[in-house]
Amino acid sequence: MALKTERTTFSLDVIGRYMCNTWQEAMGSTDQAMRPDARAFDVIVLGGGTFGAAVAQHLFNQDISHTHRILVLEGGPFLIPEHSQNLPVLGLGVPAPTSIAELRAQGQDNQPRQEVWGLAWHSPVRFPGLAYCVGGRSVYWGGWSPQLLNSEMPTDAAQKSPWPQAVVDELNNRYFAESNEQIGSDVSNYYIFGTLQNGLRQLLSDGIGAGKVTDSIPLANLPDHAGVRALAQPPDTKQLANMLGLDTPGSAQLQDLLNLMKLEAPLAVQVRTRSGLFPINKFSTVPLLVKASRSAENECAADDVKKRLMVVDNCHVVGLRFDGARVTAVDTNFGTVPVPTGGVVVLAMATIESTRLALNAFRGTPNYIVMGKNLIAHLRSNLNIRIPIQNIAGLTGNLEQAALFVKGRHQFADGSLGHYHLQITAAGGAKTATDAEAELFKKIPDIDQFNVLRLASSQDVVIVIRGIGEMETENPASSVRLDPEPDEFGVQRAFVSIAPNQRDLELWGAMDQAAEDVALLFAGGKPYEVLTGGGSLQVAAGQPASTVQSPQNRRDGLGTTHHEAGTLRMGDDPTVSVTDPDCKFHEVANAYAIGPAILPRTGSPNPMLSGIALARRLAEHLGNPSPFVTETGFTALFDGIHLANWRMAGPGRFIVVDGSLEAVPDPSGELGMLWCTDTTPPDFVLKMEWLRWQQNDNSGVFVRFPDPTSKGYKNQAWVAINFGFEIQIDEFGWPDQAGIHKTGAIYAQGNQNLSLQPARAPGQWNEFEIRVQGQAYAVALNGLQVTSFQNQDPSRGLASTPLSPAYVGIQIHPPSPGETANAGRVAFRRIRIAKL
Numbered sequence: 001m002a003l004k005t006e007r008t009t010f011s012l013d014v015i016g017r018y019m020c021n022t023w024q025e026a027m028g029s030t031d032q033a034m035r036p037d038a039r040a041f042d043v044i045v046l047g048g049g050t051f052g053a054a055v056a057q058h059l060f061n062q063d064i065s066h067t068h069r070i071l072v073l074e075g076g077p078f079l080i081p082e083h084s085q086n087l088p089v090l091g092l093g094v095p096a097p098t099s100i101a102e103l104r105a106q107g108q109d110n111q112p113r114q115e116v117w118g119l120a121w122h123s124p125v126r127f128p129g130l131a132y133c134v135g136g137r138s139v140y141w142g143g144w145s146p147q148l149l150n151s152e153m154p155t156d157a158a159q160k161s162p163w164p165q166a167v168v169d170e171l172n173n174r175y176f177a178e179s180n181e182q183i184g185s186d187v188s189n190y191y192i193f194g195t196l197q198n199g200l201r202q203l204l205s206d207g208i209g210a211g212k213v214t215d216s217i218p219l220a221n222l223p224d225h226a227g228v229r230a231l232a233q234p235p236d237t238k239q240l241a242n243m244l245g246l247d248t249p250g251s252a253q254l255q256d257l258l259n260l261m262k263l264e265a266p267l268a269v270q271v272r273t274r275s276g277l278f279p280i281n282k283f284s285t286v287p288l289l290v291k292a293s294r295s296a297e298n299e300c301a302a303d304d305v306k307k308r309l310m311v312v313d314n315c316h317v318v319g320l321r322f323d324g325a326r327v328t329a330v331d332t333n334f335g336t337v338p339v340p341t342g343g344v345v346v347l348a349m350a351t352i353e354s355t356r357l358a359l360n361a362f363r364g365t366p367n368y369i370v371m372g373k374n375l376i377a378h379l380r381s382n383l384n385i386r387i388p389i390q391n392i393a394g395l396t397g398n399l400e401q402a403a404l405f406v407k408g409r410h411q412f413a414d415g416s417l418g419h420y421h422l423q424i425t426a427a428g429g430a431k432t433a434t435d436a437e438a439e440l441f442k443k444i445p446d447i448d449q450f451n452v453l454r455l456a457s458s459q460d461v462v463i464v465i466r467g468i469g470e471m472e473t474e475n476p477a478s479s480v481r482l483d484p485e486p487d488e489f490g491v492q493r494a495f496v497s498i499a500p501n502q503r504d505l506e507l508w509g510a511m512d513q514a515a516e517d518v519a520l521l522f523a524g525g526k527p528y529e530v531l532t533g534g535g536s537l538q539v540a541a542g543q544p545a546s547t548v549q550s551p552q553n554r555r556d557g558l559g560t561t562h563h564e565a566g567t568l569r570m571g572d573d574p575t576v577s578v579t580d581p582d583c584k585f586h587e588v589a590n591a592y593a594i595g596p597a598i599l600p601r602t603g604s605p606n607p608m609l610s611g612i613a614l615a616r617r618l619a620e621h622l623g624n625p626s627p628f629v630t631e632t633g634f635t636a637l638f639d640g641i642h643l644a645n646w647r648m649a650g651p652g653r654f655i656v657v658d659g660s661l662e663a664v665p666d667p668s669g670e671l672g673m674l675w676c677t678d679t680t681p682p683d684f685v686l687k688m689e690w691l692r693w694q695q696n697d698n699s700g701v702f703v704r705f706p707d708p709t710s711k712g713y714k715n716q717a718w719v720a721i722n723f724g725f726e727i728q729i730d731e732f733g734w735p736d737q738a739g740i741h742k743t744g745a746i747y748a749q750g751n752q753n754l755s756l757q758p759a760r761a762p763g764q765w766n767e768f769e770i771r772v773q774g775q776a777y778a779v780a781l782n783g784l785q786v787t788s789f790q791n792q793d794p795s796r797g798l799a800s801t802p803l804s805p806a807y808v809g810i811q812i813h814p815p816s817p818g819e820t821a822n823a824g825r826v827a828f829r830r831i832r833i834a835k836l
Contacts, residue, residue: 002304016078019293020134021310023334026071029304036693036763037825038305039658041071042343043622044330046317046357048074049136050608051595051615052348053285057292058619060309065625065641066656072289072311073332075349076116076132081290083282084139094140097126097560110488121352122483123496127559130350134313135286137350137562138608143282144423145185145268145609146405147176147226152419152470152603157573159416161374161473161600164572164581167614175613177230182612183268183283186230196461197245197402199392200426200522201263204404207521214514215408215420219259222407228261265403265423268608299655301664306655318489320345320361326589327361333489344590344622348615351375351564351597355480356494358568358578358585358593365587367574372480374566375498376602379420379469379508380556383515383545384531387461389428391524395461402426406518407604410510418507419604420469422515428461462531465518467511471558472503473566473601480567498558512551516544563606565596583618594618625659634687634832637676637808649673649708650717652812660691660829663699663812673717675708675809681835682799686770686808688831690729692762698734698813699826700726700747703772704797704806720809723796725749725789727770727779729811729826731759744768744779744786752789757781765829773836774799808833 002025005017032038043059045052056072084092095113100122103109112118112132119129131137150172153163180186208216227243228235237249240257244264249257268283292309300306312334321329321336327345330337339345347354355372362368389395406422471478483495500508519528520542529536530545537548571577574586579598585591594615596607627639638646640659648654652672654661666672680686686703705724708716720726726747733742739754746752759766759781769780775791791797800806810831815823 015081015290016313018297019290019311020078020313021304021307023312023315023332025304026310026312027335027337029307029310030069035305037662039069040338040340040343041069041310042340043068043070043346044337044339044343045070045072045346045348046330047136047347047349047354048072048134048289048311048313049131049348049350050138050141050285051611052346053135053138053289054612054615055346055348055594055619056309056311057285057288058616059623060292060296062620062623063308063625064656065659066308067625067658068308068623070309071337072309073315073317073330073337074134074311074313075316076134077313079116079131079133079135080139080286082139082287083284085143086281092140094131095128097128097557099123099126102126120487121356121480121494121496122485123498123559125496125498125559126557127496128562130353134289134311135284138284139286141284141562141606141608143268144266144405144606145180145183146266146407146421146605147180147223147609148603148605149223149407149409149419151409151417152601152605154601161566161569162571163600164570167570167581167617170617171610171613175617176609177226178616179609179613180226181230182616183608184281185226185266185268185609187227194245194400194402195395196400196426196428197404199394200402200424200463201244201260201404203392203521203524204263204406204424204518205260207518208406212521213406213408213517215410215510216514217407217409219262220255222262224258225261225264226266227264228258263404263406265405265425267403303664306657306662306664316489317349317357318491320357320591322361322588324364327591339590344592346618347568347591347593347597348595351567351595352480352494352496354593354595354597355567356482356492358591359480359482359494360492362585362588362591365585367578367586370576371578372567374474374569374600375478375480375496375564376471376473376475376566377498377558378561378563378602378604378606379467379471379500379504379511379558380561381467381508381512381515381551381554382556383465383467383512383519383554385463385465385519385522385539385545386529386531386536387463387523388526388528389459389461391526391528392461392522393524395428400428406514408511408514410507412503412506418470418472418503418510420467420507420511420514421604422511422518423466423468424463424518425466426461426463428459461522463519463522465515467515468561468604468606469504469507469511470602470604472501475499475501475504477501496559496564498564500558508555509551512546512554516546516551519545561606563596563602565599565602565607568593568597569600570598571600582621583614592618592622628659628830628832630832634685634834635678636832637678638829638831640829645677646674647677647708649675649719649809650715650812652814654810654812657827660827661810661831662827663810663825665812665814665824669814670715671717671721671814672715672812673702673708673720673809674812675702675705675720675807676831677807678833679805680704680800680808680833682801683773683836684771685834685836686772686831687768687833689765689767689829691765691827691829692729692731692759693825694823695762696730696732696734697762697823697826698732698815699729699824700811700813701729701768701770702726702809702811703770703777704799705809706798706804706806708807708809717811723798724806725777725791725797726811727768729759744781746777746779746787746789749789751792752777752787754787755785757784757786771836 296309650672651666702720705720
């Protein structure tokens with residue numbers, strides 16, 4: 001029995017119950033001893049966080065032939081239904097970085113921090129750990145989603161950790177654009193506007209144009225903003241001015257405005273969408289997975305056996321069973337999930353945990369030594385400054401939020417490149433203000449709080465200049481390996497080493513210098529303050545921030561960025577990469593990985609956009625169905641995917657299952673029929689395959705009947721019964737076991753030459769060939785003729801004409817007396833017709 005919605009002291013767990021399934025429900029839905037038509041899960045996604053949710057959701061939507069059953073195993077609970085910043089003043093936080101050793105010393109190693117956070121690996125570097133919940137860190141992450149430049153995805157095999165060319169081409173030609181749209185960064189920031197945004201943006205543009213920002217890429221050399229690229233037509237100056245929040249373009253030229261757009265922050269926040277739809281606001285993958293899960297439930301009508309997507313939370317993946325060629329099963333704390341022939345597993349946990357799972361499972365594979373190498377993250381610094389409002393021309397009164405973006409590229413002595421970017425946020429405030437995101441990523445749920453912000457007078461501008469730089473790949477000092485200590489499930493933990501090399505420090509220095517250059521641009525040659533955890537430090541006019549604060553004191557630890565990547569990197573060469581361009585492990589036939597772990601290198605962007613793009617790409621590689629293609633001379637009536645040319649008559653329904661049409665009888669016990677709206681030729685051969693799950697399942701194929709809506713019947717399925725003919729499917733021959741009621745016979749017609757043939761066993765496909773010429777009918781079952789019949793009734797079985805078209809259909813028959821409630825689920829596929 002399905003678990004009912006549970007009640008806690010404070011809440012009724014509606015969303016958790018409506019979205020997730022228990023282990024027993026999921027495994028029970030695969031039990032063929034209980035239901036012969038049960039199917040195993042053939043796509044098992046390990047991790048329901050950011051990228052596992054994205055793969056599962058997109059595969060569910062792409063699988064229009066309903067071929068796959070998808071199981072998502074998430075180690076944590078369902079927490080919240082969307083991004084935490086879409087829920088006003090909720091207060092969910094991210095814990096401070098730490099280590100297992102420190103947590104043990106504090107007696108906190110066996111309990112979650114901040115509700116769902118846990119740390120699973122040893123390291124001398126402190127990490128916050130992972131958010132063990134549906135959606136993972138996507139319900140917390142910051143939202144800046146710049147797109148990788150081509151120079152950040154080099155494909156030359158002579159370079160270290162090159163990207164596969166085919167992957168780069170597909171990302172640039174399609175998947176980056178789709179993913180920008182998915183996460184909401186394909187439009188300009190309509191919700192960030194005003195004099196502060198406009199003033200700081202112009203100062204940046206002028207400074208970069210004058211070469212005053214170290215290693216900044218000239219704006220003309222950057223690709224257009226994603227919002228510009230997403231437009232159906234190239235914009236004019238008026239449209240660009242509107243996108244920039246300007247009243248008019250003034251004297252600005254088109255290229256000037258395009259360049260200004262490149263400074264707009266690429267934020268994954270959707271504020272406008274199609275007419276009639278609510279925007280998703282701050283992006284996380286939870287709403288995507290909720291929608292897919294509920295769609296699966298609605299589609300299957302509460303029949304778990306037919307549910308194409310299930311999410312089991314609080315399910316820890318312990319290990320993979322690997323036979324040297326393929327993964328045969330997934331072991332969890334609840335039990336084991338078998339992986340059927342043709343089934344796949346997708347490692348979609350965070351980088352370190354996916355790598356640990358692979359290291360524990362795939363020992364002995366030829367490229368095992370490569371797994372865990374190439375660990376990279378991001379170099380990150382934060383320069384916080386406060387500037388008097390009068391330092392920036394044109395700023396007065398209540399200053400709203402600003403968010404801007406600068407891209408930089410540093411050239412090393414050998415000519416190679418390192419990339420960084422600056423994420424700039426600013427807000428007006430009182431003399432004591434210290435928050436540059438006072439109004440960024442906030443929902444204001446009450447008018448009183450909104451009025452406080454609206455009426456506030458700004459005296460100073462607080463600006464945070466966050467630098468994010470890429471790390472050097474293939475650094476021997478940075479890797480993930482197995483630690484001897486087992487975790488609570490008896491499986492070896494990971495040990496993580498990560499350290500900057502000399503090139504990292506050089507790029508870090510250039511990035512910090514660029515941040516100081518931007519601070520000087522904004523200060524306008526006047527004094528300003530550097531904000532620190534202990535207060536503020538005065539900086540003299542025209543002096544860099546480093547005169548009062550060392551850049552090293554502004555740098556974050558390498559374990560704090562949440563951007564670990566590279567340890568299962570993809571590539572064409574299996575000797576130096578772990579996964580291939582399709583994200584499949586080179587040496588494992590049915591194991592894939594997704595998320596930052598597969599990135600050969602990260603560039604400076606956080607891995608959200610690239611990760612979502614690759615997740616969508618993997619889902620399509622796994623799930624894109626091929627429509628049924630007929631033999632020469634035949635036309636497909638059902639291509640295994642689409643039902644646009646089919647209609648229901650009477651109760652019941654047909655569902656698409658693995659490219660077939662499967663009958664679902666109505667509880668009323670009434671007959672139903674699915675009929676094809678394509679008019680049949682006057683004479684024809686109709687071919688199809690059909691399958692029954694139980695020995696006495698009952699169905700049939702109707703031919704040569706008029707439009708079921710034309711007779712005024714309450715149950716229109718009876719039009720086919722009374723005015724056409726049924727080719728029977730029933731091995732028992734209900735109700736009397738007479739030959740004219742058995743498989744292949746023209747149902748209940750006496751003047752036919754019967755040579756009954758047994759159908760194949762339940763669970764096996766049978767083939768019908770139905771030939772109708774004049775008033776002669778012939779039926780073959782699995783290549784052997786069953787009957788021939790000459791119609792002598794002038795009121796039925798009339799050939800199709802332009803004025804009186806005729807049709808074909810397939811029957812839904814309720815269970816016969818003595819059969820189980822799930823009888824009658826006969827399936828049909830490869831339905832095609834040819835004119836005689």
